[in-house]
Amino acid sequence: MKKFLKIFGVLLLFLLIYLRLSIYPQLDLISGFSAKSVASGHFIDGRSLGTIQQGDNDIDKIDWATNKIEDKQRFVTSNVYGLKTRKAIYREGLGATLINDEFDVNKTYEVPKRNKTRNNLAFPFGNLEPKDTLFSNIDYDKLNIVVDNAFDKKAEKNKRTRAVIVIYKDKIIAEKYADGFDKNSKILGWSMTKSLTATYFGILQKQGKLNIMKPAPIAQWAADERSKITINDLLHMNSGLEWEENYGKISDVTQMLFIAEDMTQSQINKPFVGKPNNTWNYSSGTTNLLSGILRKQFKTHQDYLDFWYSSLLDKIGMNSALIETDMAGNFVGSSYGWATTRDWAKFGLLYLHKGNWNGEQLFDPSWSNYVATPTNGSNGKYGAHFWLNTNGDFPDVPRDFYRCSGYQGQMVAIFPSQDLVLVRMGLSEEFDFNGFLSGVISSIK
CATH class of the missing domain: 3.40.710.10 (DD-peptidase/beta-lactamase superfamily)
Structure with missing residues (x-):
């Protein structure tokens, strides 16, 4: 019995060490993803907590999180078995933002000025329902079968399609939604x-x-070889800069999306691992860097938002x-x-x-x-x-x-x-x- 307990104790110790080294550092990202996902899905699209947890958040490890929605104050908190609580707030016009403890929730903020003027034109150039149009060169029976087959049958959870729309010559020729979703989702x-x-x-x-x-x-690049990187290179994901786009672990992209305060800065300090216009590397950091470059084109933050x-x-x-x-x-x-x-x-x-x-x-x-x-x-x-x-x-x-x-x-x-x-x-x-x-x-x- 003593030998068994000793072996069990050693195995338990190794398990705890493994969890501490490999899993615990990920909890910030897990609860962060969950809080952000719940806040966005609930406050932007009006989805229930259950719907989000069973749909959007039923991802490996993300489903470990426990989530709580505060409708009146419009925020969500998430944690993993009581650890690493993260918070996402919702602000009209800006959506949901994952915040840290230093974020001042009482600070005033600017929102985009929208012009949602409706006109009397049919979709797609207006807000009215599309006019029914039949094309003689379309096999509608075949088309509808293809679209129907894009969706799961009852009790299935394989294809997981939520919406399909097919537009030919500016006319909707097929449109279908999964249960719980429609044209306004x-x-x-x-x-x-x-x-x-x-x-x-x-x-x-x-x-x-x-x-x-x-x-x-980019001021940080002016004095070194990165000064040769053009906007064209960035648009092509071809800057030659280091970046790891891996969502299954702690990486550049997950730290940017779920930890960074200013995501436009995440790619800036990366070194070269290649040459501009010669080393393609898919990078979400590059796109947010481009968002920061767009900000530089305007005198005020309000102009950038608008x-x-x-x-x-x-x-x-x-x-x-x-x-x-x-x-x-x-x-x-x-x-x-x-x-x-x-x-x-x-x-x-x-x-x-x-x-x-x-x-x-x-x-x-x-x-x-x-x-x-x-x-x-x-x-x-x-x-x-x-x-x-x-x-x-x-x-x-x-x-x-x-x-x-x-x-x-x-x-x-x-x-x-x-x-x-x-x-x-x-x-x-x-x-x-x-x-x-x-x-x-x-x-x-």
């Missing part, structure tokens, strides 16, 4: 937000206020859209963009029409070609904050297809040669996108 796009962020550089360049081929205006909506989101009627901010008040351009499925589709249509929105040119037509041109070192997979199919990663889908893509399989797919935009929102990347996209295309004769 706001859904997080995760890294699809990167494509939004990049678009502001195209807008500013068309306005003659920015030249993306010039060196990035620009994201007045020049793009409200301009094309993405009135449901919300980009959340970090503790320093910067838009988290890498990850935290919310919108309805229909509004995400409007963004795809803007690119399908090469920056022209109902007669107004928001960015130069060449910009859509720019973002869809492969960057050096990406093996044809990546352009300028958009993912590509140049090398046929989706073998049964046209090569000119390009897309906004986000964690858990969010996608805005743009098909220039088919005059087609598709949106799929969901909770799993274990989804047959090649089969789904090719199935929709084959239904159009």
